[in-house]
Structures are given as structure tokens and as C-alpha cells.
Amino acid sequence: MKTKKKLSVILLIICTVWACKKADDLAPDDFLGFKKPSYFPEPAYTFESTPLTRETVELGRKLFYDGILSRDHTISCASCHISQNAFTHHGHDVSHGIDDQLGIRNSSSLVNLAWSTSFFWDGGVPTLDLSPIVPIHNPIEMDGNLENGLLQLQTHPQYPSLFQKAFGSTAIETHQVLKALSHFMVTLVSDNSKYDQVQRNETTFTTQEARGYTLFQAKCNACHQEPLFTDFSFRDNGLGINPAKDLGRYEITQQEEDKLKFKVPTLRNLQYTAPYMHDGRIYTLQGVLNHYNKEIVLTDNLDPILKQNNGIPLSREEMEDLLAFLLTLNDESFITNKSFSQP
């Protein structure tokens, strides 16, 4: 308890000092931790059991970029989640993992994960902490074994001391590996797109972007809710069945009404994250708008909003306006942030 108080005092002092510093004074490696943007909702991820520190985040970052947890040390998290592409596997409809084997889903953008209430396209994992085991153990992704991974980390020249600094013990345990990865991933906050700058009254939309924003609020925001641009629900957006026969959420719940439902993805950083949809079938944003405009498949579980309006009817001009707005969701500072890249 006493240490907690002491820590709080120290933190307060650090914060005060920080507040007095100008942004320009900060060296690029200065640690900012996790900060909730004022206009974002409360995050789902908490730090009650394990405080986030520079050491936990830096350890997570090193693990994220290290192939040590894969079977032959060739594949890391970053193999399919590339920082310059907003942590997607740009240009790949589905990702290739170990031995160049292909999966059946497009690798998701790792962004604003602290707010996510479920993980993966089918929401099969309820917490961020349990998510990294999926690709680590998946035979076509990293084909690793976390139990072996722990042994490798324990005998590694650097990791034991890094775990000591992060968690206070050299014994490397499953939950510490997972917490470190989570702590790095929750720092991947994107909140500096033009859209965000407009929210903070630092700039304004062009007239075209403003028209697009109005359209967005009327026609897209029901699912891609601001400011995270997803409501984290599972919906069938009329793509129909693909050659992999991927039934999405149904694979988790085995409920008929979940067939072909996938998690609504965020729209942030769209410019860097092509191709689109759960199987990466659409390569351009114009293609996505065409899908909603006139290519919707009338499946059994098609989302009521799309069913009701027969997709999202848009005129050519409306599409241009909407695209102009969607491009304001790109956050260049996010994809160039040095503290997110390979250490």
C-alpha cells in the first residue's frame, strides 16, 4: 500500500514535469504509456492486476518483433502486422504464415485495441491477453508452442533480465508474456487523423469532407460508430459465402443466426490497410462502396439495415464525398511512430 502511495506521488511528479515540457522537447523514445483520448469512451482493457510501465511495454514490443515464439523462429507478430500498414499485412488478401501457408482471413489492423470487447473476425477470444496464443499456436501461422517458447525465453541471453525489470522476477510465466504483448499493443492508439484534429478543433473539414461526414453519419455510423469507427458487433454485410466456406461468428457460437457474421472492423487508417473485408476480397475503397451500393448478396442473416435499404444506395457524387471523408481517418503519425516500430 505504501509503495502504491509512493508510486502515485512519483507519478504525479513525473506528470507535472511532463506537463511543463513542450511536445518538441520530448525525445522520440520518451515513454508516454497509455493515454485515453478525451473524446474516446472508457477502455475495456484495465491495468489493475499489472500496471503498464515502460518496461512492460518495451518487453512486449521486443516480443512482438521476435520470431522466438514461432516453431522455426521465422514468424513474429510483426510478420503479418506491419506498423507502416497500421499493423496489417498490406497487399495480402489472406496472410501467409510459417512455410508460406495461407490462412483464410485478412490480418486485422491492431489499433485502439484497449477498447475492443472481443478479438479476431469471429470474436472467438474475449480478452486481449488471451489473443496472442491464437497465432502462436496456429499450425499455419507461427506453429509454435508457448510452453517451449517459455523455455527459449528462460535461456535467452536478454529476456530473463527484461522480464525481471518488467515483472520483478526472472521466472518467465505464460501470463507475463501475454501481459507484455498486451501492454505494447494497447499503446497502439491512433488518435491523430484529420478527423481527430477536427474533433479537437485544431482544424476543419473541407466542404467536400464535411458533406462526406454528414453522409457517413447518416449511412455508415450505425455500425462503424465514432470515434472508434466500430461498434464491435457481428454482422452479415452481404458478402455471401467465400471459397473457404468461412461462416464467421457461427464457427464460435454454432448458432444459425450467426452464420456469415463477422466483426465490424474499424475504418481508421483505411488508406494503409487494403485489401478489405474479412477475407481481403476487395482491393480498393471504391470497391467497398460498390459492394454496399449494388453488390450485396441477400443472405439469410443479412443485416437488417442493409436489407431494409437494399444495401447503401449512393450516387456517384455521394461516393466521392464519402471517400473524401474516409481519407480523413488516416493517421500518418500512427504509422510513422518510432516507438511502434522494430526496436
Add this chain to the structure above:
Amino acid sequence: MKKIIVAFVAVLSLLTACSKNNDIQIDSNKFGQVKIKFDHIVNSKKLVLNDYTYSNSHSEIFNVTTLKYFVTNVKFTKSNGETYTVLKEDSYFLIDAVNAHSLNPNILIPEGEYTGLEFNLGVDSLTNTLPVEKRTGVLNPATNGMYWEWNSGYIHFKIEGNSPQANNPNNSYKYHIGLFGGYSTPTVNNNRIVRIDLTKAGISKVQEHLSSDIHLMVDIGKIFDAVHPISIQKNPVVMQSGPHTFIADNYAQMFMHDHTHNFQKIVQHEN
């Protein structure tokens, strides 16, 4: 000194053997040991991994290469209906046929005479929502092969083996039964509560410093035939599709109480 103790114990045992049940001094503030012995058979033959062959009611021949299941939420009841529930975090057991130590879990419970044993076969929904730092020991998601990563949840029961009737390249069958009811969307729940009446084959008398050994025969043959006959040929692999709920109904039936050894000396440094 040793001799005296042995003699003393012998006399005590004799006295105990002669005494009636209600002569036992029970102090419910004192704790004694219960050891539950899980002794595996397949129909009427002892379970020997890999080497022995068995058959089911479909006349399919099979062996067993892997057998693991979770026993959790252990409770003891007395004839008056009183219940003692073992602390949840002390009540997670992974019974693994390959690991002899895992087959005899020890539990400390208050002194008394217990007429019923109850446990959950599987890992309940509450446990499936534990934060990762609490998932240690047998609950470690990385180390026991009893956790589904992508549809996050523990595997309650796992049996694998070979059968000429399994029509796949390795002639193998694999039943991994999980699903606990779902995190946000309700799904199938394959946890099964097992209630065992101890009155027919010997109630459990728990005394401080002594062990009451409850010996269960666990008939793995029931997996194929207890309630719903399961054909290996039709269902060589059952995980999240196929008759997983049928197999769960079957595994709920595989425990039989054989006998109880009360007032057993506790051998120290026991593995």
C-alpha cells in the same frame, strides 16, 4: 519408538474396526484428508495406454493413447444434507492418464462423515472468464493442451486413440469436448455435474491427520455407449461439431464408487 507407534496404530485400527460410526469424535474445526482415486477401466478391462485394445457396442476396435479431463468444483455432502464446498481455487484437477500423480488428488475437508461426493466434469464459465494472471497450474492455457485458443475456452475432456474403423490416414479418433456456455452469446455447455452416492460402497469418514480414500472406477467405455451410442467410424473426430453433447452426456455416466478406505495413514513425501 517406531515399534511402539506401529503397535499403537495397530491397536487403534483394531479399535476403530470394532467401533460404530457414531463413536467417532468429530470436530468440524479440524481438517482431514480425502483422497479421490480415479482408476480407469474400459468396459471390464484395465486402461493401459497404447497397448491394450478395447471394443464398443458398434463392435469397433480401439485403443487409447491420450485421456485427460478436468474435475473441478468438488463438494461433499453429509446425510443431513449439509454440504462442504472445497475452495474453488483449490478445486481444479486435471486427471491425466499418463501422469500417475494426477490420478489421486488430495483435498483437505472438515472432519465428518460424508455420504455424497459431487464434482463438475469440465471447466465452468466462471473459470473460463478468469483473467490471464489467474490461469496458473492446470489452468495455464499454454501448457496442458486443454485449451482452445481461437474459440477461447478450456477442453473439458479429451480422448484420443487409434481404431481401424477410423477412416483417416492415421486411423485415429480424437474427441476434444469443450464449450462452456459462451462469453457473450449463449452456446452449448458441455460441463456435466457428477454426483456420487457413497452410502452403498462406503461413506467417507474424515479425521484429522488421516486420509479417507474414495476409490472410483472410471469406465472409459461409457464414452461410447453410456447414453448415446457413438460410432468411431461415423465420428472419428468430434470437437466443436458432431455429437459433442452426446459424448458429454456419456462422460457424465462413467464414474462408479467402488469402495472407501477410511482412516488411512498419510504417508509423507508421497508423490
